[in-house]
Amino acid sequence: MFKQWEQAPRGTQLSLDEVLSELKTNEDGLIPAIAQQHDTGEVLMMAWMNRASIEETLTEGQVCYWSRSRQTYWRKGESSGHRQRLVSMKLDCDGDTLLLQVDQQGPACHTNRRDCFFYELTPDGVTLTTDPNSGMPAA
Structure with missing residues (x-):
């Protein structure tokens, strides 16, 4: 579907459900997500998301990832207070990587x-x- 969609003109609207159904995920249903500071372009981190964490992030505006090590949802900053507020979410042309433009509060790294x-x-x-x-x- 992404090959078909890439020929569509600017402003074309697609169904969120249809696009999420076509995401190219790994065998665990995960897609890489790169977090970038929205106003500086600084690349902050890479983490993993699944359909549910994408939908929650879009609905709540607070970035939610999937933690592979803990096997649970991870709402960035939940314990540290270093939250990521979603500014925009973009999908690459192949449907296999997300770019999250965020407003990072405090450090992004666990270090x-x-x-x-x-x-x-x-x-x-x-x-x-x-x-x-x-x-x-x-x-």
Whole structure:
């Protein structure tokens, strides 16, 4: 269906149910979701969602993921207070990755860093680019 839909003109409306039914998920029914700060473009994290967490996020405006390690729903910031408010949700052209533009309150990473991408890989090795528990770039 995504091949057919990609030829549709801008402004075409599709049924949410129909699109969610066509998502390309893994064998566990999960789809990767990238969280991006809406006003800066900063990529914060990647997590997994399923149909129910997508629907809850769209309805409530509070981002809800599926925790593979805990096998339960994970409402970002539920215990830490570092919530993610949904600004927009987009789906890529293949229907296999979500992009969530969010308003992140506090650090996004469980290490209390601003984002989860703090390992920089180069041919010479790997460098940590931020300090733990600070959310600030390393000096």
